Amino acid sequence: MPGPRFWDPDGAKYGIPTYPYRLAPDGLATRRQLRAAGLRPGGQPVAAQILWRSRRTRGGIRAAYLYRVVLALPVRPMTPAKWRAVAAAVAARRVCPACGLDRGFTIPTSLGVCAPCADAPALAA
Numbered sequence: 001m002p003g004p005r006f007w008d009p010d011g012a013k014y015g016i017p018t019y020p021y022r023l024a025p026d027g028l029a030t031r032r033q034l035r036a037a038g039l040r041p042g043g044q045p046v047a048a049q050i051l052w053r054s055r056r057t058r059g060g061i062r063a064a065y066l067y068r069v070v071l072a073l074p075v076r077p078m079t080p081a082k083w084r085a086v087a088a089a090v091a092a093r094r095v096c097p098a099c100g101l102d103r104g105f106t107i108p109t110s111l112g113v114c115a116p117c118a119d120a121p122a123l124a125a
Helices: 031-036 080-092 115-124
Strands: 018-020 048-053 061-068
Touching (some): 031 061
Parallel strands (some): 018 048
Antiparallel strands (some): 048 061
């Protein structure tokens, strides 16, 4: 069948069934699609892949792995301990390492400190 470049439903060329962008059959989903449906792969192997050309990557080809929806498991619920751990991590990202103040927003990783601390050396000079 002469068709799209990445059409390989048998997996003869790429090793696993491969489909072009937006042409995957029903019953297969990416991790994001599973998550949006409240599911997770649950340890199952990759069932297929989607390949497409992209200028973003070095090789020019990107891939998304597909999992069987019927084998997917429900997402594990967040426990109170997990909620506390996430809250503590988010709170730690708001504290400036230079002045030690909680700034009420996430400290930019590009600066590594809050804006007033980043500007302080420039103001002193």
